[in-house]
């Protein structure tokens with residue numbers, strides 16, 4: 001379990017102060033994957049540096065499985081850092097070393113006996129599906145295979161936490177999916193706690209259990225994926241179940257409807273048409289599966305004469321959330 005409490009990081013540039021993190025809090029249960037999404041400058045890299053103690057936060061705490069990292073003495077930082085495996089955008093492998101030797105490197109650095117290293121490397125090669133590539137050099141590997149080596153290397157010292165900083169930003173869509181599925185499988189298999197820093201909503205959609213939206217150093221929305229997706233007016237919901245923009249249309253009110261789970265497959269619109277003897281004009285629609293649940297989002301235009309309150313009551317009784325768009 002990772003708990004981040006009221007983390008602040010202020011940089012000084014001459015007389016100017018830059019508040020890179022402004023009271024960030026989050027809690028990620030063991031065995032789950034939490035996405036941190038934000039635009040450039042939101043504070044993602046600063047958060048990574050503070051979590052890995054490459055940078056000391058100005059205030060606030062980071063706790064992993066009950067042990068506070070932020071009050072670890074400088075002399076103990078290396079040891080504390082071993083509890084966190086890091087995966088970066090580029091695996092940055094050593095070109096002159098084979099796959100096996102790259103994975104062995106962090107274990108050599110901490111003086112692990114040679115025989116233990118060999119056994120652990122075999123285990124890790126199997127874990128990331130690279131048994132056949134133990135003797136290959138980085139130049140002989142694809143981008144996805146290099147990232148698999150990077151993941152194996154991050155897991156070498158049995159960390160509790162895997163911190164992935166834009167792990168798929170340099171990969172094509174198919175390889176991205178393969179790497180994300182591998183991270184998800186390893187999370188379940190090893191009971192890891194995973195934080196993924198990303199600017200891609202697809203990463204969040206595919207593997208995250210929960211998400212935080214970081215903006216100007218603050219978490220502006222957060223929660224389990226299904227919860228944020230159900231909040232119709234929210235920014236994360238709009239990004240998770242996007243609808244194309246539609247030009248203004250003369251006539252009746254435009255509303256957005258959100259249907260979750262079984263409701264997403266029910267004929268809500270025909271029910272509405274029959275009950276209110278009204279026309280419903282569909283402007284845009286999208287269906288997504290998030291954390292195993294179906295979410296349907298529709299933008300529709302109703303007749304000008306529609307009794308909106310009665311429609312809202314009816315839709316609410318059908319388990320549909322309604323937001324009047326215009």
Ligand SMILES: Nc1ncnc2c1ncn2[C@@H]1O[C@H](COP(=O)(O)OP(=O)(O)OP(=O)(O)O)[C@@H](O)[C@H]1O
Nearest residue numbers: 011013018020038039040041042043044045046047
């Ligand atoms: N060492 C530093 N000194 C001064 N300001 C800094 C320093 N590092 C980061 N900042 C500032 O802190 C804010 C957050 O930066 P950060 O790099 O954490 O954002 P980011 O979300 O990782 O962006 P990107 O995706 O572009 O890497 C920015 O305003 C940045 O200019």
